[in-house]
Amino acid sequence: MRTALSLALALVCGCGRNQSADDRGKSPVVGVSLLNMANEFIVTVHDAMSERAAETGVRLIVNDAQRSPERQVQQVENFIARRVDAIILNPCEMEASSPAVRKAVAAGIPVINVNSETAAAPAAFVGSRDEESAELAMEHIARRLEGSGGVLMMEGYMGQAAQLKRSAGARAVLAKYPGLKLLAAQSAEWDRAKAVTLMENWLQSYGSACRAVFAQNDEMAMGAMLAIERAGRKGDIMVVGVDAIRDALKAVRDGRMEATVFQDGRAQGRGAIEAALRLIRGETCEPQTIIPFKLVTRDNAEAFQ
Amino acid sequence: MRYRFNFETFKTFARVWRGQMGIVAALFVTCAALTLLLPHFIGVANLTNVVRQVSINGILAVGVTLVLLTGGVDLSLGSVVALAGVTAAHLAHPGDYPAAVPVLAGVAAGAACGAVNGLLVALCRVPPFIATLGMMTAARGLALALSGGRPVSNMSEGLTALAGDVGFVPAPAMILAAVAALAWWSLRNLRQGRYIYAVGGNEQAARAAGIPVRGVKALAYTMCGALAGLAGVVLAARITTGQPNAGAGYELDAIAAAVIGGTSLAGGVGSVGGTILGVLLLGVIGNGLDLLNVSSYYQQIVKGVIIVGAVWFDRRKRV
Structure with missing residues (x-):
């Protein structure tokens, strides 16, 4: 329901072609295409993104590519048609999801890859090695x-x-x-x-x-x-x-x-929203934000809940 | 009467043996080759492993044999396995209910999916491929929704015992043996069992002979669903969680086992005994490839070649 609502909102907001979010005086809209919402880790990334987006007044349109790179490219095409302010891509596949990045870059929309990489270079990458x-x-x-x-x-x-x-x-x-x-x-x-x-x-x-x-x-x-x-x-x-x-x-x-x-999915999700905001505002953004992994043993397991 | 029954049983064994010479030979040659390469292949510990590992595919394959015999197919097995596993796991937290409750709930969930498949095929005349394809997607979605996309863990020992050993024999293998024996006996001795062959052999003739074709089909799909539910419960016990993503592609392994065992995709031809032989052949090959440490890439090639090869050999022999 919330997705449907934000989709509708995005359609309305997206009508003003070539206007940036600041010109319209409205909150920025970010399109998100996720690898697979049936995956526990991706759900964690998604939840952190929605949380940070709510805090910063960003409107998210979240699509689930269900592991299909082809569906992912379609979703990004739809985001481009709606003139979203930025796109966060959680790539399905290194090569096959690359056309999505290239199309968005050609349309002048900043792309942030989260969690995994594509062969085509996005404006920013937030993830782990x-x-x-x-x-x-x-x-x-x-x-x-x-x-x-x-x-x-x-x-x-x-x-x-x-x-x-x-x-x-x-x-x-x-x-x-x-x-x-x-x-x-x-x-x-x-x-x-x-x-x-x-x-x-x-x-x-x-x-x-x-x-x-x-x-x-x-x-x-x-x-x-x-x-x-x-x-x-x-x-x-x-x-x-x-x-x-x-x-x-x-x-x-x-x-x-x-x-x-x-693997710090929360830091990745929040980091992706931060990067999107910087790029939308025209500020400088690190091309690569690497979130470190942490070893969990019996000694420190209590801290990871 | 008693003597006659035994004699009939003997004749059936002889017939099954004759019809299955190709696959029996393949199984024997595979086992002999593996024993030469790896002496511990034939050890009790490893053979116990093999029967434990084939149990889940075995239960599914017996179920899908019933459907294949009617000339249908069931593509929803893997998703139904996941749904039944998640359902059972939800009811199997320690201190919740006795283990029978989650087991029956899982089987019932499977039977319900099977019944819907059966109604769609028999009453609404939806082609089996499409009806069960729809169920494949819907049951997977239901499993994901029920579990919130996360594994359902914290399972009582009463349920995990279903995957344990009774003496030296793995419990899943005993379940498979019971399921196979019951299915074999029913197909031979119950009127409904004979009807299943008749419907798959020639549907129009069966209808003309007064056989309730729709009822027979609905029954086959429901039984197949119930067995998929049982397999899902056994799988959940084996991995001590209900996994919404479990079972992907299991339907293809089950259908492959049945077809390798001589069941015709056109219906009317096949047997539970043959299916069990197919299940064992696939299981022995999978186990052997792991023991030999064959690369994961080549394992897939070998399995593909064997599935096609076994069926080709079988058809050539019959023509």
């Missing part, structure tokens, strides 16, 4: 194993930017520790059920050699943890994930999972 999450996780494993032991890596959906970058980050750390041996790396497609199955199979092949599992997201880490617990191997294999979802934070607090890595 995905490699860093895997680096933090793998460094922690190296520390806990004192630099030696067998490690398994569960990868995300093959070919997605997050999978490629998290794999690169993890392998860069592994290269520094010759005593850490990567026994196997396989995809469980970000999925908890697939991760349970993969871990059950891995326990057959690498059960004796394996000391730690690095899962590229917490859903898979939860799955690995369940399989390890059911096999009665909880004490000797540690599990580290990424994302700090609620289930994982609880598991870390309870000592079932070794660690996870927190």
Whole structure:
């Protein structure tokens, strides 16, 4: 309902072609196209954006691309047709979402990419460096194993930017520790059920050699943890994930999972609105705002709720 | 009477065995090859793993076999799995209800989806592909709405026990065995079971013979939905959460298993025994590829080739 209302408002406001928000004396309108509102993390980013927008008097038009880059390009075309003051893009895909950025830039509307990147350059990027999450996780494993032991890596959906970058980050750390041996790396497609199955199979092949599992997201880490617990191997294999979802934070607090890595979705969402405001007002804006990841272990888990 | 029943049973086994020679051989060769490559493949621990891992796809595949036999198809299975899992997880917080309540609620949610599919296909004459495609989207949306897009966790041990072991045997495998035995027996011995084959074999002839075609179809879809609900509850127990995004693409694995096991997409031909063999073949291959540490890219290629290859081999043999 609120979306429908803001859509209608945007249509009315958008009629004054080539007028900036200040000329009209009305609050600026920002079009937002999100990767997927069925994703817990994206919902967090969205909630932080709406909160900051309400505080600063920005009107948001929020569209859900439901993982489709093609739908995302259409949504941005609609934003351009309505002459919004800025566009916040949460790209579905690095290459396929790029036409959206190019079209908006050609129409003279500033684009802010949030959370992930596109090949085409936007006016500003607010997000985190995905490699860093895997680096933090793998460094922690190296520390806990004192630099030696067998490690398994569960990868995300093959070919997605997050999978490629998290794999690169993890392998860069592994290269520094010759005593850490990567026994196997396989995809469980970000999925908890697939991760349970993969871990059950891995326990057959690498059960004796394996000391730690690095899962590229917490859903898979939860799955690995369940399989390890059911096999009665909880004490000797540690599990580290990424994302700090609620289930994982609880598991870390309870000592079932070794660690996870927190990606600050709230800071990303609020940062995107800040960047949009600066660009609309014609102020200078950092081309890249990098929000750091944070390692979450049992010692500091209480702080992330 | 008793003797006759046993004799009939024996004859059926013999017939199933003859009809399934191709897939039995494929299963045997795959297992032998994996045993040569990995001695621990054939170990009790790993075989227990395989039967546990195939259980969910097995329950779905038995259900979809019923629908395929009528000449229909059900694309909504994966979404119904998610909906049933979320429904069960909502009712399964510790101290809420005894475990039977979330289990029955999950199965009922699945049966309700199946009944809607059945009514759309049988009464409204919507093509099964379209009716169940609609349900696929709607059930997914309902699962997301019910859970607010987040996993429903904090599950009681009563429900997670559904994915545990009873002695050495995984509970999900026992559930699959019970479901398969019941479906096999019903298809052979109940009037409705024979009607399912008749409707899929030749719908007009079935109608002329006075078989209540609409009722039979509605029943098949409802049973298929109920089994998808059961699979969803078992999956939720296995991952100790109700996941609104769970089950994506499960319908295709289930249909693939049924077709590999000799079930015809045109209806009227197929058996529960064949479907179970198809489920086992897919499960053994998935397990073996993980044990061999085959790259995720190549695993997908191998699975694709095997699905098409098995069906091609089967058709060639029949023609």
